[in-house]
Amino acid sequence: QQQVKQSPQSLIVQKGGISIINCAYENTAFDYFPWYQQFPGKGPALLIAIRPDVSEKKEGRFTISFNKSAKQFSLHIMDSQPGDSATYFCAASPVTGNQFYFGTGTSLTVIP
């Protein structure tokens, strides 16, 4: 059973466009929602994270939007660049638990 559902599986965006990746969860105990970026041959690296007390968090070109009532959160990459081409994972962790639950990943390709 996939605790965090991520879509789309793959995404192709033109340079300068907006990339949007969506995640949904069911467990209301989740209270920490990070996004990771992974390049080929490397481990995932934390990109940006949010807690449910805010609806949006922005860091540079990357923004997380969080909808607590819908139990959904999304990553927006503004002005997408070829260097953003990577696999992106959303994840969730419960406040009292020790485990992270990851989405299945989105392969983003930004074409020049």
Add this chain to the structure above:
Amino acid sequence: NAGVTQTPKFRILKIGQSMTLQCTQDMNHNYMYWYRQDPGMGLKLIYYSVGAGITDKGEVPNGYNVSRSTTEDFPLRLELAAPSQTSVYFCASSPRAGQPQHFGDGTRLSIL
């Protein structure tokens, strides 16, 4: 600035062989994790540890064992390798629950 170091980077095993995947971190993190990553499946938690001497099972622990004798090291043992264990294995650490995880660059394991 090493972070999380995994060895070896690549390995080919025969069915039934055993091996240990090494993981060490120099950030004095209490929490350490082992994941496997299969195409289209995201990251699945195998085992985790919240401190030296304490380990617990994740989502997919069968066929694996771990130990945590020091804060720095968290080796993963495969006793009787099976083709289903062909995967990329990632070790991660974090200071405590609900905090960002830092990943190593993975061990790519093929079992033939």
